[in-house]
Amino acid sequence: MYDRIKGFRDFYPGEMAARRATIDVVEETARGYGFREIGTPALERAELWTDKSGDDIVDELYSFEDQGGRHVTLTPELTPTVARMVVAKQQALSKPIKWFSTRPFWRYEQVQQGRQREFYQTNVDIFGSSEPEADAEILAWAADALTGLGLTGEHFEFRISHRDILGGVLESYDTDLDTDAAIRAVDKSDKLSQVEYHDLLIGAGLTADQAAEFADLIAGGDLEDVEAFADSERVTDAVENLQNVLAAAEDFGAREYCTISLETARGLDYYTGVVFECFDSTGEVSRSIFGGGRYDDLIESFGGQPTPAVGVAPGHATLSLLCQRAGVWPEEEVQTEYYVLQVGDTRTEAARISRDLRETGHVVETDVAGRSFGAQLNYADSINAETVVIVGEQDLENDEVTIKDMESGDQIQVPVDSFPGDLERPTIDDFE
Amino acid sequence: MYDRIKGFRDFYPGEMAARRATIDVVEETARGYGFREIGTPALERAELWTDKSGDDIVDELYSFEDQGGRHVTLTPELTPTVARMVVAKQQALSKPIKWFSTRPFWRYEQVQQGRQREFYQTNVDIFGSSEPEADAEILAWAADALTGLGLTGEHFEFRISHRDILGGVLESYDTDLDTDAAIRAVDKSDKLSQVEYHDLLIGAGLTADQAAEFADLIAGGDLEDVEAFADSERVTDAVENLQNVLAAAEDFGAREYCTISLETARGLDYYTGVVFECFDSTGEVSRSIFGGGRYDDLIESFGGQPTPAVGVAPGHATLSLLCQRAGVWPEEEVQTEYYVLQVGDTRTEAARISRDLRETGHVVETDVAGRSFGAQLNYADSINAETVVIVGEQDLENDEVTIKDMESGDQIQVPVDSFPGDLERPTIDDFE
Numbered sequence: 089m090y091d092r093i094k095g096f097r098d099f100y101p102g103e104m105a106a107r108r109a110t111i112d113v114v115e116e117t118a119r120g121y122g123f124r125e126i127g128t129p130a131l132e133r134a135e136l137w138t139d140k141s142g143d144d145i146v147d148e149l150y151s152f153e154d155q156g157g158r159h160v161t162l163t164p165e166l167t168p169t170v171a172r173m174v175v176a177k178q179q180a181l182s183k184p185i186k187w188f189s190t191r192p193f194w195r196y197e198q199v200q201q202g203r204q205r206e207f208y209q210t211n212v213d214i215f216g217s218s219e220p221e222a223d224a225e226i227l228a229w230a231a232d233a234l235t236g237l238g239l240t241g242e243h244f245e246f247r248i249s250h251r252d253i254l255g256g257v258l259e260s261y262d263t264d265l266d267t268d269a270a271i272r273a274v275d276k277s278d279k280l281s282q283v284e285y286h287d288l289l290i291g292a293g294l295t296a297d298q299a300a301e302f303a304d305l306i307a308g309g310d311l312e313d314v315e316a317f318a319d320s321e322r323v324t325d326a327v328e329n330l331q332n333v334l335a336a337a338e339d340f341g342a343r344e345y346c347t348i349s350l351e352t353a354r355g356l357d358y359y360t361g362v363v364f365e366c367f368d369s370t371g372e373v374s375r376s377i378f379g380g381g382r383y384d385d386l387i388e389s390f391g392g393q394p395t396p397a398v399g400v401a402p403g404h405a406t407l408s409l410l411c412q413r414a415g416v417w418p419e420e421e422v423q424t425e426y427y428v429l430q431v432g433d434t435r436t437e438a439a440r441i442s443r444d445l446r447e448t449g450h451v452v453e454t455d456v457a458g459r460s461f462g463a464q465l466n467y468a469d470s471i472n473a474e475t476v477v478i479v480g481e482q483d484l485e486n487d488e489v490t491i492k493d494m495e496s497g498d499q500i501q502v503p504v505d506s507f508p509g510d511l512e513r514p515t516i517d518d519f520e
Numbered sequence: 521m522y523d524r525i526k527g528f529r530d531f532y533p534g535e536m537a538a539r540r541a542t543i544d545v546v547e548e549t550a551r552g553y554g555f556r557e558i559g560t561p562a563l564e565r566a567e568l569w570t571d572k573s574g575d576d577i578v579d580e581l582y583s584f585e586d587q588g589g590r591h592v593t594l595t596p597e598l599t600p601t602v603a604r605m606v607v608a609k610q611q612a613l614s615k616p617i618k619w620f621s622t623r624p625f626w627r628y629e630q631v632q633q634g635r636q637r638e639f640y641q642t643n644v645d646i647f648g649s650s651e652p653e654a655d656a657e658i659l660a661w662a663a664d665a666l667t668g669l670g671l672t673g674e675h676f677e678f679r680i681s682h683r684d685i686l687g688g689v690l691e692s693y694d695t696d697l698d699t700d701a702a703i704r705a706v707d708k709s710d711k712l713s714q715v716e717y718h719d720l721l722i723g724a725g726l727t728a729d730q731a732a733e734f735a736d737l738i739a740g741g742d743l744e745d746v747e748a749f750a751d752s753e754r755v756t757d758a759v760e761n762l763q764n765v766l767a768a769a770e771d772f773g774a775r776e777y778c779t780i781s782l783e784t785a786r787g788l789d790y791y792t793g794v795v796f797e798c799f800d801s802t803g804e805v806s807r808s809i810f811g812g813g814r815y816d817d818l819i820e821s822f823g824g825q826p827t828p829a830v831g832v833a834p835g836h837a838t839l840s841l842l843c844q845r846a847g848v849w850p851e852e853e854v855q856t857e858y859y860v861l862q863v864g865d866t867r868t869e870a871a872r873i874s875r876d877l878r879e880t881g882h883v884v885e886t887d888v889a890g891r892s893f894g895a896q897l898n899y900a901d902s903i904n905a906e907t908v909v910i911v912g913e914q915d916l917e918n919d920e921v922t923i924k925d926m927e928s929g930d931q932i933q934v935p936v937d938s939f940p941g942d943l944e945r946p947t948i949d950d951f952e
Contacts, residue, residue: 089824100609101619122884122903127536131626154525196588217889217890222889339868453618457648
């Protein structure tokens, strides 16, 4: 007997039906905003990450050498791939480019609740607009997707910031700082003790006093305080941009879900502007549900024309945890409308009825295992069939079939020629 | 600039929309038969293939050692994975088990038309029935999926055989034969010259005369000739089973697409009974479009209870070639119903209208890039918007917006309060 690999999941039909229903809502919401689906490869050259990304993600790559000697990796996220695709057809694509896709990604991480080594995300990105409306549309889409799943403002919040606020405040220290390291420290701060957090900031180049002061200022989250402290154009511009995004989000219906949180930094180095993370409002799901933000420099660093970009990628594992906790996860049940039961040598007629019912769009099963009446009825029950059509030899001699309602147990004989006839969805009620 | 890896494809929105429409038809057809969707991992232990499968597939594995020292592989096909899943929950699953899924697979092969290293398949399997009706339901589903895409019997045919016909005929030779090698030779015979084909048969243990005789008998495809030649219970049973499957396929509406073809063998070693391949009737797509068959021994060899099984896996690359050639490939066009155009400071009202239209299920875009009237109208045209709603400052002062039909160019002013109002899909016609 073979086992599946740790961190990789099998989805049996009940759970898969719930996942599919969830993905459908998320994708339909994206289509409603005019995002277009794309398809992307599972493997890329490893350099797409080793050249540009933070160390964390590089350490977690499923990378290897293929038979042609290429250094390749299972993709740990989508952003470098969509950036590569934009660069490849930049002239031909009308802007703004609005894309979405749902697919698995892979990272060799510690397996824990809500985090597998194979995980599904729906990525949604806009390329070609630096306007605050683009950031706000990403937030509005994310809010609509979550409310479309039945969640409300009681269940989730978007914590939002701007990379240049942290960057600008750090810049205002007149010392030789490793800014990326300091930002990564802020990003991790909710998982660290105060001592650990301050130590990381000191490691990045702040003094102990500066580290304490900086941590307090950021935790305070007051935009005016931050502007006054930094007294720099960079921070003033960032605060203004953040406020503009929030104003657009107000128009787009997403402002009510947003909280300013300057500790929100996002771990990936390529973010440049507004960044945000979605959290469980109750704190029961302690990690962020998903995150996103602006990455205006990535396309150019991949060799393309300068192209602003903003995106988000809800993960379906954490999303399902949030939905389950909120009591809005779809019921895990298979649904079959008709089971056509054969008694004796009635396959030809049973097959005709099955095909007719399927042609009007119904889910229809019939016996493919040569089973008894009782075994078939049992199976029909196990697949939650609503109506069983019993096609028996004796009934057929009288040109009849029996319609059985599986909820009430009632049954009735009807002329075989009139079933299903022109009826869209015939039930016992149509014949009583 | 980074390149994608050879044999891996990017799908931009136009092409992706056509693929999605095709996958939707194929999956909806499976749902109609009561097949349930499952989700499966991209990585498995390499032993799932190295222990059981033919050499060809093992040579093509994208296998590597993961960070935990596991010998893993990108899955080259789904069958061992679903077999593993059946074994893991065999007692809990009600039989027959009917599963489907659409996802990519990976093989390090020569890249050519219709064959990439990453390729998508929809796998459809039935576990737990050895009856001919199960084989026939797989054929019927495949036929319905293809006709659902607009294809007809003029475009495709199913070439069908039974593994025990070849096996039994080979057994009737009183020599020490490598049966698997001989079957693989038959499977490849249409790609080989007669000399190469006979040489492979001789390599498997036949004499030159026997090889010629065997090749003629199989090419003839006459079931009575084959039965008479072999004169064995095994071949007689196989012929009877094949005929029973074809009779059930007649009832299920798929017989008309089936041709008996004893050269159809399927390369994979795990097949045990009926096997079939789908071909382009015109021969323009020379390789098989897809194949399938019965694999009754696999579950037991994976440590499960003996469980008969039959399945098929249409590949979407070859399927799209077939559809394109037949002129039934969906049009590659993005579709947007409404573009809400902002002139001046009208974002709040434009956003309100966009949200109202989206709530009734429409695809709606509005400006997120701060563009001029002309640039917005140009973009609306590029995304094939049917109706443009122009929200201008002056119109708004009169409590009006302008509705523009993008096909005729006609436009009309309507009260802003009545748009979209209660209308399901308001167009210019509703206001003229």
